[in-house]
Amino acid sequence: MAKVCWPYFDPEYENLSVRINPPRFYLFIHMPFFFFFFKVDSVNKPGILLEVVQILSDLDFIITKAYVSSDGGWFMDVFHVTDQQGKKITDGKTIDYIERVLGPKGHTTDGMKDCPGKRVGVHSFGNHTAIELIGRDRPGLLSEISAVLANLHFNVTVAEVWTHNRRIACVLYVNDNTTSGSVNDPNRLSIMEEQLKHIMRGCEDDDNVARTSFSMGFTHIDRRLHQMLFADRDYEGGGVTTEVDYPPSFKPKITVERCEEKGYSVVTVRCKDRAKLMFDIVCTLTDMQYVVFHANISSNGPYASQEYFIRHMDGCTLDTEGEKERVVKCLEAAIHRRVSEGLSLELCAKDRVGLLSEVTRILRENGLSVRRAGVSTVGEKAVNVFYVRDAYGNPVDAKTIEALRKEIGQTMMLNVKKDPSSMKAREAETSGWAKTSFFFGNLLEKFLA
Numbered sequence: 001m002a003k004v005c006w007p008y009f010d011p012e013y014e015n016l017s018v019r020i021n022p023p024r025f026y027l028f029i030h031m032p033f034f035f036f037f038f039k040v041d042s043v044n045k046p047g048i049l050l051e052v053v054q055i056l057s058d059l060d061f062i063i064t065k066a067y068v069s070s071d072g073g074w075f076m077d078v079f080h081v082t083d084q085q086g087k088k089i090t091d092g093k094t095i096d097y098i099e100r101v102l103g104p105k106g107h108t109t110d111g112m113k114d115c116p117g118k119r120v121g122v123h124s125f126g127n128h129t130a131i132e133l134i135g136r137d138r139p140g141l142l143s144e145i146s147a148v149l150a151n152l153h154f155n156v157t158v159a160e161v162w163t164h165n166r167r168i169a170c171v172l173y174v175n176d177n178t179t180s181g182s183v184n185d186p187n188r189l190s191i192m193e194e195q196l197k198h199i200m201r202g203c204e205d206d207d208n209v210a211r212t213s214f215s216m217g218f219t220h221i222d223r224r225l226h227q228m229l230f231a232d233r234d235y236e237g238g239g240v241t242t243e244v245d246y247p248p249s250f251k252p253k254i255t256v257e258r259c260e261e262k263g264y265s266v267v268t269v270r271c272k273d274r275a276k277l278m279f280d281i282v283c284t285l286t287d288m289q290y291v292v293f294h295a296n297i298s299s300n301g302p303y304a305s306q307e308y309f310i311r312h313m314d315g316c317t318l319d320t321e322g323e324k325e326r327v328v329k330c331l332e333a334a335i336h337r338r339v340s341e342g343l344s345l346e347l348c349a350k351d352r353v354g355l356l357s358e359v360t361r362i363l364r365e366n367g368l369s370v371r372r373a374g375v376s377t378v379g380e381k382a383v384n385v386f387y388v389r390d391a392y393g394n395p396v397d398a399k400t401i402e403a404l405r406k407e408i409g410q411t412m413m414l415n416v417k418k419d420p421s422s423m424k425a426r427e428a429e430t431s432g433w434a435k436t437s438f439f440f441g442n443l444l445e446k447f448l449a
Helices: 011-020 048-058 092-102 141-151 186-201 221-231 277-287 321-337 355-365 398-408 423-431 440-448
Strands: 024-029 036-043 062-069 074-082 129-136 154-164 167-176 211-215 253-259 264-272 290-300 303-312 343-350 368-378 381-390 413-417
Touching: 048 062, 048 074, 048 092, 048 221, 048 277, 062 277, 129 186, 129 221, 141 154, 141 167, 141 186, 141 355, 154 221, 154 321, 154 355, 167 221, 186 211, 221 277, 221 321, 253 321, 264 277, 264 321, 277 290, 277 303, 277 321, 343 355, 343 398, 355 368, 355 381, 355 398, 398 413
Parallel strands: none
Antiparallel strands: 024 036, 036 074, 062 074, 062 290, 129 167, 129 211, 154 167, 154 368, 253 264, 264 303, 290 303, 343 381, 343 413, 368 381
16 A cells, blocks of 8 residues: 655744744833833734733733724734823833733743733743633622632632623632642542532532533633633623613623725724723634724723724624624623622732632621632732622622721731722712722732831
8 A cells, every 4th residue: 555645844834924024013102191102013813913912901001092903914003001000101121021022032822921010810830720610600609619629728829700690700720738739630630520510500400500620721811711701601691680780871882883895894892991991802802703903992081982893704794683783792791791890809918728718708708799809829928809799789888898807907918999988989989980900019019018
């Protein structure tokens, strides 16, 4: 029998165009203003816009304006960005990092391992096991999950929890308390999976109500949470009222129209501005298999206006009303998932096994329900952020806050934001959505001082 010989393909050929025409990064600092802007030129490739926006979001930058053009074989972006306080970026290490990851020698898939200020979102450590949970939300569920992990001697080093339309999605990174490494014992993993599945199911008999999975690889938490809730079809809602009844002015206004001249579908989003809004929208469009060819992003006071010229990956536009309605629903869900109108609790303490279980138990015993949470470990210090309301979805009263201060404040540093006893907090609650990124830096500096 004749031997079949296949042609040889150099594995480096796939990246040849990028190596010949590497991304070019241009930084322009406007001294009279409170922002700087930069331009990225690169060979166009699928997902490149999401990669760039993801890097900016992980650095907690606020994108005030952006112009995107990627028709043909080239990609060009211009971003106007500020820090969380609206000031221009002046930190030399941060600017050097952006130039490194977006410039000719950059490789965005390496994540944020060298980023000086990153705390939650992308993981800079390898000795971990990733746990993904999704199911029906109920008061005290996070406390039950963390108790199971503590009883099995697993330490939660990084985690993020989102709730939307009575569904909960969690990504947790844990390690073995004895080895400080990933969990490799299949028996222990099987026991963990079985107990977590039991907790997630609650009183439901249907195994499809909740799902649990494990992974040894890396993932970007925010994008993974969007993917999990999208796959869970949280955007449909099932006729269930969402946890927070937003005023009409808070509801995003999303339209899908057709650009006949250029053959695009034009998605326009107008809503209250907040941190990471562009990332959430671009992430959702990408995961729905749409390609953004052009975009125009701007902020006017507390409001944002974003316009995207898109086509499906097969080159088709959104021609049917069903397609347009689905895009509108999915983008509304993506915008609402990260919005948290509850009380914000920031805690900093020495990391140990069972810390998350202890904190969430105290919250549950005080009748509080966690709507969103972020957990991070920096050295030996653990920084946790919880957005909470009472068990009925109402704001937390001042007596409960005082009880928390007395119980938690003895062993941990506690910072309460949007305290209802503060007039400034009440004004913030009525003025619109707050920027909801986690600010670990200031809290950690106070703890280490």
